[in-house]
Amino acid sequence: MATAEVNDLIMRRRSGRAIAADIVVPAVVIETMLEAARWAPSSGNAQPWRFVVVKDSPIIDAARSALKPGNQSWANAAPVLFVVCANPADDYDVAGQPLYLFDTGLAVQNLLLQGIHLGLVVHPMAGWDEDAMREAIDLPQPYRVICVIAAGYPGNVDLLPEDLQKRETAERSRKAPAEICHYNRWTS
Numbered sequence: 001m002a003t004a005e006v007n008d009l010i011m012r013r014r015s016g017r018a019i020a021a022d023i024v025v026p027a028v029v030i031e032t033m034l035e036a037a038r039w040a041p042s043s044g045n046a047q048p049w050r051f052v053v054v055k056d057s058p059i060i061d062a063a064r065s066a067l068k069p070g071n072q073s074w075a076n077a078a079p080v081l082f083v084v085c086a087n088p089a090d091d092y093d094v095a096g097q098p099l100y101l102f103d104t105g106l107a108v109q110n111l112l113l114q115g116i117h118l119g120l121v122v123h124p125m126a127g128w129d130e131d132a133m134r135e136a137i138d139l140p141q142p143y144r145v146i147c148v149i150a151a152g153y154p155g156n157v158d159l160l161p162e163d164l165q166k167r168e169t170a171e172r173s174r175k176a177p178a179e180i181c182h183y184n185r186w187t188s
């Protein structure tokens with residue numbers, strides 16, 4: 001498919017894992033990422049997203065422990081975890097399917113792109129134990145944890161577990177346009 005140049009930020013974004021444990025992410029960087037997320041579109045402007053920025057001990061230790069072991073192996077280096085939450089009732093559904101997750105995903109993408117723009121490694125995760133994460137951040141019901149984002153400045157790839165080192169620099173892959181796009185009618 002012939003295309004014009006895709007926005008550079010979109011092409012540069014990747015879910016990296018090599019994160020420097022000892023470089024602090026300044027408050028202004030965190031706040032700018034949150035600001036980018038805040039301006040995401042949402043159905044009925046419901047803005048269901050909520051963010052808990054976890055960066056201080058002992059809470060970050062508890063949040064790290066709530067990650068699945070495979071994620072802990074690299075994400076525990078991240079000095080910041082954005083725990084993205086939402087209340088399923090904050091939903092402006094007009095078509096019979098919940099939209100709060102969709103809306104929150106749009107805000108997450110804004111946050112990720114802003115993080116890349118500011119030179120960070122940002123990596124969204126679904127691999128965590130919800131009860132443990134809830135307890136770590138004192139999340140009240142009926143909020144759910146939707147996504148956890150590991151963030152920090154780029155670190156040394158050699159410090160990653162061996163199986164992850166190659167993946168860090170491997171080319172990103174996507175389905176072919178023909179597999180996902182149709183014009184006018186669904187064609188099989």
Ligand SMILES: Cc1cc2nc3c(=O)[nH]c(=O)nc-3n(C[C@H](O)[C@H](O)[C@H](O)COP(=O)(O)O)c2cc1C
Pocket residue numbers: 013014015016071124125126127128147172
């Ligand atoms: C909702 C969501 C959950 C994800 N969960 C994890 C995860 O638990 N662990 C992980 O290493 N990567 C996770 N990822 C990252 C994906 O594996 C990654 O986005 C995908 O392989 C495409 O690679 P790219 O983001 O570098 O383009 C997740 C991404 C999304 C959007």
